[in-house]
Amino acid sequence: MLLGAPGRPPAAAVSRRAVTVLSGFLGSGKTTLLRGELGRAGAPGPAVILNDFGATMVDDGLLLRSADAPIVISGGCACCTRREDLAKALAGLLDAEQRGAAPRRDQVVIETSGLSDPGPIAFTIANDPVLRHHYALARVCVTVDAMTGIGAAEQHEVALRQLLAADEVLITKADLVEPERVEVLLRWVHDLNPSARVAVTAQGDVLRTVPAAEVRAAGSGSRAPGDEGAHLRGISTLELTTREPLDWQAFSVWLSLLLHRHGPDVLRVKGVLDVRGTGPVALNAVQHVVHRPEHVAQPMPPGTRLVVIVRDLDPEQLERSFRAFLTIG
């Protein structure tokens, strides 16, 4: 789950170490989930980096195993800058490998503090001149408490940002609520972030998984999340599709200008582009941090499917803009 399917490293991390960011709001069950995952992982297990706010760490004690002590970085912030502490920890892992003090580990799990925004972590990995050659962000997993998840996202900006940044959403504590409540939460998560796969868990075990929401077959569309319950003002999820291959230069000029002008309000861009003359290209941006696009090796259906989550921007105007740029000859 956190570490992906056995024997199938993510395309972005074939030669580099795959980094899984485990995020989620305070008390949403990140450490319980990670303990379960570490228990199931074979040897050598992933390297684990823990981040927490408190001066006295609790989670490292819960995770500690004799041979695999996690690296702990305290403090942390929600500002969108390079995380020096994290960069130092990741560089330290490389250094230990090169000195022969530790074996190479192909997987790294970073458990963030409950108040951390995944954006700066993604930025650190993608933009550090050394780290980016050794580490690739494989996935952002975000835990959502089945009992309190919707309320947390409504009341706390950072909880919402965590959810929007997710590649995989893990609904936790499903055994503590009625099954109908889990179904409502599933639909709510899909409305909010249709590009994310969702897993329902209890006590660190996966009960079932639900694939990312199907992109609408005909044309594009937009919607505001929360039809099933919570209403998050100003957030719109837009699905941009094209049937024909698109021009990469026109698309990249459009997206770069959009992020330059409206970066703070573009919360997530994720999808597969059908690039003329090249084929499918996976694109993933968490807030204004765009990861290096990856060519997709496996066959994909023709056409572009791109999920864009924005705040306080008119989705119809955004789609008009997308299409206008693609027509530039």
Added chain:
Amino acid sequence: MCVLCYELAPEDHWSDGVRPGEPSAPPLRDRHRRTRILAAVLAPYGLTVSDPGAGRHLTIADRKGAAEVAAGLPAVWEAAGRLSSRPLDPLDPVLLAALAEAGR
């Protein structure tokens, strides 16, 4: 830094991570295409863009003759923002109307 032209190596930008076209296609073709697209976007703001063909630089200029050199898309938008009297915005109805008109 390039030892021949003393250009500070700019950071890789995600937009340079995809090479469209056939492998045999000259890279200059992509560069010329991007310059043409930038010209269409900057024109409604009274700006022009030209490619001197050196390094990654492009020259952005206004109608009064003020010009700035920019390497990479983020620098292009920064320079254009300083030279234009209106903020560049991909959602700007004037820009979208101009692009639609040019596409006819």
